[in-house]
Amino acid sequence: MVGNDIVDIREAKKYSNWQRPRFLEKLFTSEEQQLIHDSPSPFLMVWRLWTMKESAYKLYTQTSPSRFYSPRAFQCTIENSKAIVCYEDFQCNVKTKLTSLYILSEARLSVNKMTYDVVLFHDKNPKIQSELLKSRLLEMVSKLYNTNRPNLNFKKCKYGIPKVIYNSEIIHVSMTHHGNFGAIAL
Amino acid sequence: MTKDELITKLKAIIAPYVQDEEAFKKLSEDTDFVKDLKINSANLVDIILDIEDEFDIRLENEDMEKMLDVKSAMAIVNAKLEA
Numbered sequence: 001m002v003g004n005d006i007v008d009i010r011e012a013k014k015y016s017n018w019q020r021p022r023f024l025e026k027l028f029t030s031e032e033q034q035l036i037h038d039s040p041s042p043f044l045m046v047w048r049l050w051t052m053k054e055s056a057y058k059l060y061t062q063t064s065p066s067r068f069y070s071p072r073a074f075q076c077t078i079e080n081s082k083a084i085v086c087y088e089d090f091q092c093n094v095k096t097k098l099t100s101l102y103i104l105s106e107a108r109l110s111v112n113k114m115t116y117d118v119v120l121f122h123d124k125n126p127k128i129q130s131e132l133l134k135s136r137l138l139e140m141v142s143k144l145y146n147t148n149r150p151n152l153n154f155k156k157c158k159y160g161i162p163k164v165i166y167n168s169e170i171i172h173v174s175m176t177h178h179g180n181f182g183a184i185a186l
Numbered sequence: 187m188t189k190d191e192l193i194t195k196l197k198a199i200i201a202p203y204v205q206d207e208e209a210f211k212k213l214s215e216d217t218d219f220v221k222d223l224k225i226n227s228a229n230l231v232d233i234i235l236d237i238e239d240e241f242d243i244r245l246e247n248e249d250m251e252k253m254l255d256v257k258s259a260m261a262i263v264n265a266k267l268e269a
Binding site for chain 2: 007012015016017020021022023026027050054067068069070071072073126127160178
């Protein structure tokens, strides 16, 4: 089981302003705000923490199906290479990949390797983007399970949580997109 | 403020973040910010801050938690304005 989240760095620079009044207070705990202030790149730390929170939320809602917007309550700690997010009694490990173009996080219950496939979109249409992402996801699952695409059934539950059904097995997956980038994880 | 006035104000706040213009044209109380309008969750906080500025109110964590559709946004703003 995995939750993932990507931030397109160019998009975040263009369409989000983390320096606007009350932005940080709304999303981050005082400890997280300290991490941001102490960071050599506050911008990158803001979005790293954001992807950690979002990926942890996406994992949490798979364990407890629900939908809400409470980013501040997903509390991040980063110590050396270990990153953890806690929400009430829930806790998960998060791994983050940072490139010059995007920041991508994957949250898992146990420490594990990242399994991402990153997609660069050439079309701005959200429907075309999500179809492409879905197709890449099914491709990834079909390779892993050594089966043909028609045997796989993609579904979203009422909370919008995606999953793939193969025979009667439920395969937990996670999808994310922002700006020109999308990513999938198994 | 009437329901229509409130929806009009909210529409103006939401507009810059909308990714699905077709769904935006059909906006109703049942419209979901993320599922229907494809607003990125990274921009939900901007909508919340814009609402605070526009109506001169402050939203707490428990208000933010429900801010996922037009109906909830209207209910929260109304409750704050009446308080």
